[in-house]
Amino acid sequence: MSKATIDDVAKLAGVSIKTVSRVVNNEANVRDATRARVQHAIETLNYSPNQSARSLASRRSYLIGLLYDDPSLYEIPSSSYVISIQEGVLKACKSRKYDLLIHPCFYRDRHIANEIRTLIEHSRLDGLVLAPPLSDMTRILRAIEACGTPLARVAPGSGGDRHPVVRTNDREIAAQMTRYLASLGHERIAFITGHEDHKAVANRYLGYEDGMRESRLKLQERLVCAGDNSFKSGERCAMRLLKGRSPPTAIFASNDDMAAGVIRMARQLGLSVPEDLSVAGFDDIPLAQQVCPSLTTVSQPLAEMAELATTMLIDELEGSSGSAGPSCIEASLVFRESTGPAPGSGA
Amino acid sequence: MSKATIDDVAKLAGVSIKTVSRVVNNEANVRDATRARVQHAIETLNYSPNQSARSLASRRSYLIGLLYDDPSLYEIPSSSYVISIQEGVLKACKSRKYDLLIHPCFYRDRHIANEIRTLIEHSRLDGLVLAPPLSDMTRILRAIEACGTPLARVAPGSGGDRHPVVRTNDREIAAQMTRYLASLGHERIAFITGHEDHKAVANRYLGYEDGMRESRLKLQERLVCAGDNSFKSGERCAMRLLKGRSPPTAIFASNDDMAAGVIRMARQLGLSVPEDLSVAGFDDIPLAQQVCPSLTTVSQPLAEMAELATTMLIDELEGSSGSAGPSCIEASLVFRESTGPAPGSGA
DNA sequence: GTGAAAGCGCTAACAC
DNA sequence: GTGTTAGCGCTTTCAC
Numbered sequence: 001m002s003k004a005t006i007d008d009v010a011k012l013a014g015v016s017i018k019t020v021s022r023v024v025n026n027e028a029n030v031r032d033a034t035r036a037r038v039q040h041a042i043e044t045l046n047y048s049p050n051q052s053a054r055s056l057a058s059r060r061s062y063l064i065g066l067l068y069d070d071p072s073l074y075e076i077p078s079s080s081y082v083i084s085i086q087e088g089v090l091k092a093c094k095s096r097k098y099d100l101l102i103h104p105c106f107y108r109d110r111h112i113a114n115e116i117r118t119l120i121e122h123s124r125l126d127g128l129v130l131a132p133p134l135s136d137m138t139r140i141l142r143a144i145e146a147c148g149t150p151l152a153r154v155a156p157g158s159g160g161d162r163h164p165v166v167r168t169n170d171r172e173i174a175a176q177m178t179r180y181l182a183s184l185g186h187e188r189i190a191f192i193t194g195h196e197d198h199k200a201v202a203n204r205y206l207g208y209e210d211g212m213r214e215s216r217l218k219l220q221e222r223l224v225c226a227g228d229n230s231f232k233s234g235e236r237c238a239m240r241l242l243k244g245r246s247p248p249t250a251i252f253a254s255n256d257d258m259a260a261g262v263i264r265m266a267r268q269l270g271l272s273v274p275e276d277l278s279v280a281g282f283d284d285i286p287l288a289q290q291v292c293p294s295l296t297t298v299s300q301p302l303a304e305m306a307e308l309a310t311t312m313l314i315d316e317l318e319g320s321s322g323s324a325g326p327s328c329i330e331a332s333l334v335f336r337e338s339t340g341p342a343p344g345s346g347a
Numbered sequence: 348m349s350k351a352t353i354d355d356v357a358k359l360a361g362v363s364i365k366t367v368s369r370v371v372n373n374e375a376n377v378r379d380a381t382r383a384r385v386q387h388a389i390e391t392l393n394y395s396p397n398q399s400a401r402s403l404a405s406r407r408s409y410l411i412g413l414l415y416d417d418p419s420l421y422e423i424p425s426s427s428y429v430i431s432i433q434e435g436v437l438k439a440c441k442s443r444k445y446d447l448l449i450h451p452c453f454y455r456d457r458h459i460a461n462e463i464r465t466l467i468e469h470s471r472l473d474g475l476v477l478a479p480p481l482s483d484m485t486r487i488l489r490a491i492e493a494c495g496t497p498l499a500r501v502a503p504g505s506g507g508d509r510h511p512v513v514r515t516n517d518r519e520i521a522a523q524m525t526r527y528l529a530s531l532g533h534e535r536i537a538f539i540t541g542h543e544d545h546k547a548v549a550n551r552y553l554g555y556e557d558g559m560r561e562s563r564l565k566l567q568e569r570l571v572c573a574g575d576n577s578f579k580s581g582e583r584c585a586m587r588l589l590k591g592r593s594p595p596t597a598i599f600a601s602n603d604d605m606a607a608g609v610i611r612m613a614r615q616l617g618l619s620v621p622e623d624l625s626v627a628g629f630d631d632i633p634l635a636q637q638v639c640p641s642l643t644t645v646s647q648p649l650a651e652m653a654e655l656a657t658t659m660l661i662d663e664l665e666g667s668s669g670s671a672g673p674s675c676i677e678a679s680l681v682f683r684e685s686t687g688p689a690p691g692s693g694a
Numbered sequence: 695g696t697g698a699a700a701g702c703g704c705t706a707a708c709a710c
Numbered sequence: 711g712t713g714t715t716a717g718c719g720c721t722t723t724c725a726c
Contacts, residue, residue, distance in 0.1 A: 019696060053403050053702090057722075375711095
């Protein structure tokens with residue numbers, strides 16, 4: 001029963017509605033005794049402010065929108081990615097008393113800018129959090145900025161913008177993983193790239209190149225295979241890489257789904273992991289612990305990134321000065337069973 | 348710029364705001380010519396109604412809340428379950444022009460009723476969709492009904508309530524899977540139960556009993572093992588079942604995560620699936636296709652259930668008469684690689 | 695410290 | 711068919 005209004009409370013407490021409003025919003029300029037009296041009335045009546053009225057008057061909805069690319073729309077079932085993002089955003093929302101509205105969309109949709117514009121105009125959002133790969137697309141950023149809606153992004157781009165951006169060290173950590181594989185004695189280290197529209201994933205390839213160079217290993221085009229982030233593309237690439245002559249002894253896939261596909265294919269080809277082939281992934285999704293052998297991978301702090309981005313957005317909404325600009329949350333390597341010494345490296 | 352108001356449109360079109368309102372809300376009693384003129388003005392001004400104002404005046408927010416148990420809160424990472432539910436709810440919301448607010452919570456939280464009450468009072472929701480196992484808990488249902496908020500549930504309980512409930516035929520389909528295993532010559536068919544608080548999952552056990560009885564196989568207590576829906580509990584149960592004497596030749600787990608755990612453990616114990624052991628799961632999550640061998644399972648139409656529940660809720664909100672009462676969307680068996688003839692059954 | 699008055703932009707009820 | 715008049719329940723501005 002959200003029946004009681006601010007008038008009821010004011011009457012019961014013997015004050016004006018403005019004073020009630022002050023108490024509710026924790027504003028200054030209320031004597032302690034008055035405040036207590038109002039508090040009491042609020043509790044007695046079980047009063048809770050009407051959000052729509054509040055929104056209308058204050059032009060703030062306490063609603064954050066989360067925009068992400070919905071993998072289910074094109075059958076790449078990496079649900080844990082979405083869940084991690086949501087988890088982080090929700091955590092920030094909860095602690096700041098905002099509600100979360102979710103809006104998955106298809107990033108390649110030609111009308112996506114319009115869709116988002118409609119969402120902004122039609123829904124009463126205070127701000128928007130953008131997840132990758134949506135957060136990489138200038139067309140979308142333009143549309144949102146044109147609407148003047150505050151936003152924060154989880155994205156690799158440095159941006160240099162006037163809105164908060166949170167990224168992780170994809171490139172550096174991918175280089176580190178590559179060097180780790182090299183340190184195990186692997187020389188033919190293959191790489192499976194991810195979907196080209198996904199900039200963060202693209203950075204992982206750059207990291208691979210860095211790592212190979214730093215380990216003084218030769219980059220070979222035939223050891224690089226183009227995946228699309230899906231399990232199936234991992235299988236396909238593994239097949240191609242392993243069937244060639246002088247096949248790799250290690251495969252580094254730019255995400256876990258593809259790495260899991262590699263493991264499955266390796267097994268079907270009669271190879272043992274990690275004895276015959278080392279496999280590394282990226283993301284540390286739950287699947288990484290469930291495949292056999294479990295996957296050496298990079299723990300990507302997706303939830304933390306989303307949480308930070310959201311917190312920064314809310315800070316901005318509330319004028320808590322600018323913690324704006326780009327931030328970075330560092331990823332880390334997770335060593336499990338799928339990697340080991342290169343065959344014949346004396347182990 | 349959601350700057351233009353209904354007054355601006357009215358002025359430009361040379362009509363009253365009420366007429367604009369009629370056009371915007373697709374009401375009758377507007378001459379075609381007038382309607383066109385108003386439409387034109389709307390487009391010219393790029394007008395879009397202010398939702399907060401609309402909510403305040405009409406007491407409708409066009410906001411649906413989705414309440415679900417958040418697996419990440421206690422480390423059972425079955426994200427695909429959440430995603431499927433969201434997917435269904437979102438689809439219904441989209442087609443009916445509602446927005447979706449998500450609210451995960453911990454179903455065993457002692458203060459959950461309060462949390463939900465706060466959510467309802469504080470947020471301006473038109474209705475609530477409840478996902479299992481929250482949807483099974485009378486304590487929660489009571490709290491929501493006491494608030495008078497319309498709701499719909501995805502739940503096994505027949506309910507007999509005055510709100511929509513959508514269920515699936517867990518029990519019957521589990522019996523069918525059991526009979527299928529029996530038809531392959533298996534006699535010692537083990538079952539791994541799920542989390543006890545999850546009624547739908549509990550029904551699957553009843554179906555197993557039915558299926559065993561119908562196949563004239565003996566129910567043996569030692570062939571039933573208690574899991575908790577997690578991958579790890581699947582591994583644990585498999586270990587216990589397979590290490591005993593006269594171990595089962597088939598294991599039916601009440602969800603895919605546990606079934607995947609069984610497969611992993613079987614492999615570690617040196618058993619081949621399905622040659623030495625058949626494994627069946629339930630849910631058909633993406634993982635079912637990614638494990639090796641891929642999992643024979645039950646395709647649970649979670650997204651469809653959620654979509655139907657949401658549609659029924661919205662129907663009710665809009666007074667489109669009652670399609671209320673319980674509905675059922677049927678699950679079906681999916682045959683993959685993890686099941687085969689019983690060892691020594693002449694195959 | 696506190697209150698009165700004036701909206702926020704829309705829908706609802708009823709008059710015309 | 712169309713317009714007028716009141717609110718919806720809150721915040722804001724400014725006076726006291």
